[in-house]
Amino acid sequence: MSRITSVFWPTHKALIAYLTVGYPDIETTRRASTVLSDSGVDIIELGIPFSDPLADGATIQQASHRALQHGVTPQVCLEVASRLRREIATPLVFMTYYNPVFHYGLEAFCRDSTGAGINGLIIPDLPPEEGVELEVTTQQHNLDLIYLLAPTSPAERIATVAERSRGFIYLVSLAGVTGARQTLPRELESFARRVRQKAEQPLCVGFGISRPEQASRVAKVADGIIVGSRLIQLIEEDHSLTSLKTFTLDMREALEK
Amino acid sequence: MPTRANPDSRGYFGQYGGKFIPETLMSALDKLESAYAEARADTDFQQQFKRLCRKYIGRPTPLYPAQQLSAEIGGAAILLKREDLAHTGAHKINNAVGQGLLAKRMGKKRIIAETGAGQHGVAAASACAMLGLECIAYMGEEDIRRQAPNVHRMKLMGTEVRPVSSGSRTLKDAINEAIRDWVSNVRNTYYLLGSVVGPHPYPMIVRDFQAIIGQETREQVLAAYHRLPDYLVACVGGGSNSIGLFHPFFSDKQVKFIGVEAAGRGLETGQHAAPLTSGEPGVLHGARSYLLTDDHGQIRETHSISAGLDYPGVGPEHSYYKDTERASYVAVTDNQALEGFRLLCHTEGIVPALEPAHAIYHAARLATDLPADRLIVVNLSGRGDKDLETVIKEAGMKL
Numbered sequence: 001m002s003r004i005t006s007v008f009w010p011t012h013k014a015l016i017a018y019l020t021v022g023y024p025d026i027e028t029t030r031r032a033s034t035v036l037s038d039s040g041v042d043i044i045e046l047g048i049p050f051s052d053p054l055a056d057g058a059t060i061q062q063a064s065h066r067a068l069q070h071g072v073t074p075q076v077c078l079e080v081a082s083r084l085r086r087e088i089a090t091p092l093v094f095m096t097y098y099n100p101v102f103h104y105g106l107e108a109f110c111r112d113s114t115g116a117g118i119n120g121l122i123i124p125d126l127p128p129e130e131g132v133e134l135e136v137t138t139q140q141h142n143l144d145l146i147y148l149l150a151p152t153s154p155a156e157r158i159a160t161v162a163e164r165s166r167g168f169i170y171l172v173s174l175a176g177v178t179g180a181r182q183t184l185p186r187e188l189e190s191f192a193r194r195v196r197q198k199a200e201q202p203l204c205v206g207f208g209i210s211r212p213e214q215a216s217r218v219a220k221v222a223d224g225i226i227v228g229s230r231l232i233q234l235i236e237e238d239h240s241l242t243s244l245k246t247f248t249l250d251m252r253e254a255l256e257k
Numbered sequence: 258m259p260t261r262a263n264p265d266s267r268g269y270f271g272q273y274g275g276k277f278i279p280e281t282l283m284s285a286l287d288k289l290e291s292a293y294a295e296a297r298a299d300t301d302f303q304q305q306f307k308r309l310c311r312k313y314i315g316r317p318t319p320l321y322p323a324q325q326l327s328a329e330i331g332g333a334a335i336l337l338k339r340e341d342l343a344h345t346g347a348h349k350i351n352n353a354v355g356q357g358l359l360a361k362r363m364g365k366k367r368i369i370a371e372t373g374a375g376q377h378g379v380a381a382a383s384a385c386a387m388l389g390l391e392c393i394a395y396m397g398e399e400d401i402r403r404q405a406p407n408v409h410r411m412k413l414m415g416t417e418v419r420p421v422s423s424g425s426r427t428l429k430d431a432i433n434e435a436i437r438d439w440v441s442n443v444r445n446t447y448y449l450l451g452s453v454v455g456p457h458p459y460p461m462i463v464r465d466f467q468a469i470i471g472q473e474t475r476e477q478v479l480a481a482y483h484r485l486p487d488y489l490v491a492c493v494g495g496g497s498n499s500i501g502l503f504h505p506f507f508s509d510k511q512v513k514f515i516g517v518e519a520a521g522r523g524l525e526t527g528q529h530a531a532p533l534t535s536g537e538p539g540v541l542h543g544a545r546s547y548l549l550t551d552d553h554g555q556i557r558e559t560h561s562i563s564a565g566l567d568y569p570g571v572g573p574e575h576s577y578y579k580d581t582e583r584a585s586y587v588a589v590t591d592n593q594a595l596e597g598f599r600l601l602c603h604t605e606g607i608v609p610a611l612e613p614a615h616a617i618y619h620a621a622r623l624a625t626d627l628p629a630d631r632l633i634v635v636n637l638s639g640r641g642d643k644d645l646e647t648v649i650k651e652a653g654m655k656l
Contacts, residue, residue: 175442
């Protein structure tokens, strides 16, 4: 059982939080990670900013842009992860696009990620068709390569991901980019059920989730939720991170309902 | 005719290409691939495309011997493939009509497109108006500023032009936004990509529709000279006009291919758009190909006087041609392109777009070093009306 899979147990729904590393600055990423970890977050996704984040909506695009302007590189993200690993026990996952990983070198990136205490990778522009090489390398370095499924994924693609995703399966709640939404699509439950029939891994739903009632709804059909853009907005609105803490506790509570 | 230059079943040309794209779009790409395979095998579809090429686009475009240009510079003969005479003024219309027909066949009514110079946007707007399809074009704010006439043309034809304000506000960012739109509206939307870039099967589809340039050229050169040309020269941004010219000659090993990239303010300044000449392999917009990145894998900002070449990546088939040395790639600066522009204006009375002006400049240099019995074909991929303002400003040219 990997460190990531160990957070999932039948009576506990996982709360997964995304932060863009270095937004608005490195110190805030560190403080926010501690707040999240203390407020019931089970896994922290550290976003390595990329210049062309084509799966992301305006909030994460802007956060990535700002982080890059401040000189955040994959190297800096590894240093941030190392430091966090000494401070919190929460499993850490890198989320980034394929080019920074490819450019760093797959072997070196996986080695250094493991060395920094990272437990898994999520790469939204790397479908299983292109992921064979990285699957081998991540396995050699005890990292879970987490694949995504979307409401548009047909049965055969669901079967492929069910066979190959490690840690959990990331269910993209809607056809669209990341970003807080007022409502989630009606088809979400049937989508989760279709995947559940084929997959043994935990299922975590992300994209658009920004309210406690959405968390409660998703918890009925999935094993965890992923929140990103809303957290970035809260950090932006309240640098003291009190709002972040309150929101996280509310989401945690909503998952228990 | 199958050649080794066709992508494999995973969409790779050698080690370049593939489908590096969010899961949400993967099934749409699979459907596009099978719809295209059916269309390609359907003689009715092919005839429909050929008929529109003749009646709507005005094909075949002439292969014009530029004798006055040759007289001025000496050396090898230069033949211009006059894609500037195609409807809407550039080669982009070939692909826009082809994919427009494909979209219609697939029952998609909402079309999205990206555009840099506005040539693909205008071509898509035109094809969509004619085929009765809704069209939305994403265009960087910087490009909207420098290619204003094309923005007006798109709007006149009923296309909604959506300004893109992220990143460098040029072609790369317009593609990002078009992909984001497609992810969000994939069920009812057809993405009409304008170059031989993006995830498989786009580089193949766009190449196939643009291959008419090379097919006609081959017939025209053979008819007029009873031999094949020695050199094919074309500018390379994403690479569609060049692949369209080169591809049908792939197996004619005696025909040399030269792709001309934008060296911008000079390769040494870093302000250019020449991934094949000075980049390295990476992954952008769904494909592995040569790319301009910084030391950390971030996509670099590019510069070219021509909006259509101002792109950090390039089609995967070009990367394959480079590595296998089937083609060679050179880069021409903004100032050299302006020189090529003026040369063609005053020798032949043809105002080229700034994109092929890069190819004109290189072909002129190449010709002077070759004997008079050699034949160089240059793809004159578009006309220059859209660039007049830029040329007047950049060159300080007085009217």
